[in-house]
Amino acid sequence: MPQLDKLLADLEEPEFLRQLEECLERGDDPAELLEECRGGMDMVGKRYETKEYFISDLVMAANIFTEALNKVRPRLGGDPKPGGTKIVLGTVQGDIHDIGKNIVAALFSARGFEVIDLGVNVPTQAFVDAVRESGARLVGLSALITTSFAGIRATVEAFAAAGLRSRVKILIGGGPVNEEVRRYAGADGVAGNAVEAVNLAESFSKEAA
Ligand code: B12
Structure with missing residues (x-):
């Protein structure tokens, strides 16, 4: 091996x-x-x-x-499907790491989701705007440095301030992100790798259906 x-x-x-x-x-x-x-x-x-x-x-x-x-x-495998469940994905503000996010994006596309990838160092409002424009019900936030946990929380809060918090399920992940960070940020789910991320998103989509 x-x-x-x-x-x-x-x-x-x-x-x-x-x-x-x-x-x-x-x-x-x-x-x-x-x-x-x-x-x-x-x-x-x-x-x-x-x-x-x-x-x-x-x-x-x-x-x-x-x-x-x-x-x-x-x-x-798979093909990006324009008609698939939409997910808005990005690395939160203050953070420029994107390899993990790109893997997550690739696997979501392969499993039939339509990925709206906002890139890195994404301002909180850009996530909110993307959800408004696309009608996505799923949001994925990536963060690799501990100082950007505040960016995760600020993004979750921005959805609340926009009156959209109950419309979206927010998944978080990236190196040190764990259940404790999920609770701190008030997100809905946390996944440790791309396969777990897609499985969690699929279970959220089923709940919403
Ligand atoms: C490569 C790297 C970089 C590259 C990034 C290039 C790029 N295009 O991404 C560069 C050189 C740019 C970089 C810069 C910096 N880095 Co850096 N970097 C790394 C390194 C070595 C690897 C990260 C990586 O790609 N991992 C591989 C991917 C596949 O793993 P992952 O991201 O965790 O993703 C998986 C899961 O977490 C999950 N996942 C990821 N995203 C999401 C999202 C969702 C929604 C879900 C559900 C799941 C999920 O799925 C993925 C696939 O399984 C890490 C060390 C480490 N152990 O991670 C340090 C590390 C993260 N960096 C670190 C630091 C300090 C920095 C800098 C501050 C350095 C500096 N002094 O400038 C800057 C940060 C600048 C900024 N503001 O962001 C520290 C952070 C320490 C801390 N306490 O926060 C680390 C831990 C290194 C260390 N041990 O000190 N870095």
């Missing part, structure tokens, strides 16, 4: 991509492969904390992961 996580953490780009191709060719589960790669990003984060890696290494790791996601995306 190749160690995709370690190859990514060591920034061994050509060998990492070669082995990823091999795994895809032999039919390994694409979502599981992405989770293994995510383990490599955790190692990168730890090396950054211990000052073995610098920001430039984080950028390089992010670029390699993005290439990996581009290779894996077609294998996730």
Whole structure:
């Protein structure tokens, strides 16, 4: 079994991509492969904390992961369906991490949702406006740095202030986001990875139907 996580953490780009191709060719589960790669990003984060890696290494790791996601995306299957359940997705204000959000977006599209991706560092009002314009009943907020938990909460509060809180289910996720953060922010659900995120969204959509 190749160690995709370690190859990514060591920034061994050509060998990492070669082995990823091999795994895809032999039919390994694409979502599981992405989770293994995510383990490599955790190692990168730890090396950054211990000052073995610098920001430039984080950028390089992010670029390699993005290439990996581009290779894996077609294998996730499905087609984006304009008529599917809509979800407004974005990384909250103050935060520019988007790899996890992009994986979540890819899996939602593959499972037949229509994803309205607002990108990164999204102002609270932009989420509210997107829900108003699209009529989406699901919102997904991503956050990777602890200082952006306040951005999650502010976004939830913005929906309340706009009188839309009961219309939408708000899912949150991203590295350190957990049940405690969900309670702090007043969101409806939290998921630890993209597969859990889609399953939770599907159960919310069924409830609403
Ligand atoms: C790559 C990286 C970067 C890249 C990001 C590039 C990009 N395009 O995203 C760059 C270099 C830009 C970067 C910048 C910074 N980073 Co950074 N970064 C990382 C790193 C190494 C990996 C993140 C990642 O991509 N993980 C892989 C993805 C797949 O995992 P994920 O995001 O968790 O997503 C999964 C789940 O969480 C879930 N999910 C994700 N989103 C959502 C959304 C919903 C709705 C749901 C339901 C689920 C869900 O599904 C995903 C798939 O399974 C992490 C370390 C780590 N362990 O995460 C640090 C890390 C997050 N960064 C950190 C820091 C400090 C920074 C900077 C502040 C550094 C600086 N001094 O400038 C800046 C932040 C700037 C800002 N304002 O945002 C710290 C945060 C510490 C903290 N206490 O908050 C970390 C933890 C590193 C560390 N250990 O110190 N970073």
